Amino acid sequence: MRALITGIRGFVGTNLEKELYQHGYEVWGTTRKSCPITDSTASFSRIIPVDYSSEEEIMSIINEIKPTEIYHLAGQSSVKISWDNKVDTLEVNIISTVRLLEALRKSEMAQTTKLIMIGSSEEYGAIDNGNVAIKEEDILRPISPYGVSKAATSLLFQQYVRVYELKLVYARPFNHIGPGQGMGFVTSDFAHQIAKIEKGILEPVISVGNLEAQRDFTDVRDIVRAYMLLAQKGDVGEIYNISSGEPLSIRYILNVLLSLSYRKDIEIQRDENKMRPSEFPIYIGNSSKIRDHIGWKKEYSIKQSLQDILNYWRNLV
Structure with a gap:
């Protein structure tokens, strides 16, 4: 082929x-x-x-x-x-x-x-x-x-x-x-900030947008x-x-990443600039x-994906 x-x-x-x-x-x-x-x-x-x-x-x-x-x-x-x-x-x-x-x-x-x-x-x-x-x-x-x-x-x-x-x-x-995704996507943005906090590059504060939206x-x-x-x-x-x-809230994604971090003192700070002009509360695909x-089905759990994403940014920063 x-x-x-x-x-x-x-x-x-x-x-x-x-x-x-x-x-x-x-x-x-x-x-x-x-x-x-x-x-x-x-x-x-x-x-x-x-x-x-x-x-x-x-x-x-x-x-x-x-x-x-x-x-x-x-x-x-x-x-x-x-x-x-x-x-x-x-x-x-x-x-x-x-x-x-x-x-x-x-x-x-x-x-x-x-x-x-x-x-x-x-x-x-x-x-x-x-x-x-x-x-x-x-x-x-x-x-x-x-x-x-x-x-x-x-x-x-x-x-x-x-x-x-x-x-x-x-x-x-x-x-x-997944690992390798660029900035501007929620999991990469969170993981990148956490990796920099762990390395002492940033203060222990994560800037976030809407955490209540649920995505697939x-x-x-x-x-x-x-x-x-x-x-x-x-x-x-x-x-x-x-x-x-499976709909997961952005807050859930952030909490899993925080649970995987070495740092337990990270604070969350809302940033209005990260809010989209349009947002829907829940979005699930059939x-x-x-x-x-x-015959397709997913094989990677959300926790495994987030662990790999965080490790990717740890290696990069």
Whole structure:
């Protein structure tokens, strides 16, 4: 099997690269030409710098590699950043996806390559289901610029399946976490602060936003395994939620991280700048479709994920 991962140098891309390599795949990856390539970033795969604004260049890469599977991870993935960079988020996530779909459609691999498109639970947006988990058929009401961009890609997905009969499968992951995730995501932000406090770099005070919101967290290593299974077993034209189905409050996440810390004197301080323009009290995903049809289930507990995240930041700082 030969896989091509767009955005391979990102948080999810590096984890997917390892997963595929461990399952015997020949792995290729694309990254922006502005990103330097070193030996440490090309351990499992062959990396190709690409201009994502060039449909012809993308098509040429597809024709050269002839991948059996493509995983489209390239894009802007932060909800927080999308509020400050709306235009860039829409351009990167929507227009670049169109160019990839057009490149595949016009390539020699149009009828044979399976493309896994990655959406987001942010597409569901303003859903008020109470404690009822969100299903794939629920109406999309995205409220963040990032959510809007991903909802647009899900419409593109449906169009290219129906009109051009491309072999596309769509994944909608809920919050995914894990070691190596950058700043701007709640578990990394907390763990990074705790690691610095333990090293004496910061005072024993953690700055927080809304702690009462409940979210559905899944380890990135479980997420990328789901992507691989969708490429192998997912039905063309279908959308699959990927989630734990377990709502956890941000306060719970923080308390677990604090319990794992060497320091027991850390105080919590609210920071209004960390509050989002829109926030929903509870967000749970129903992943029965991928569990029942594909056989996926999560393997990493939340405590194991948080322990690995904290250790990652301890080593880094």
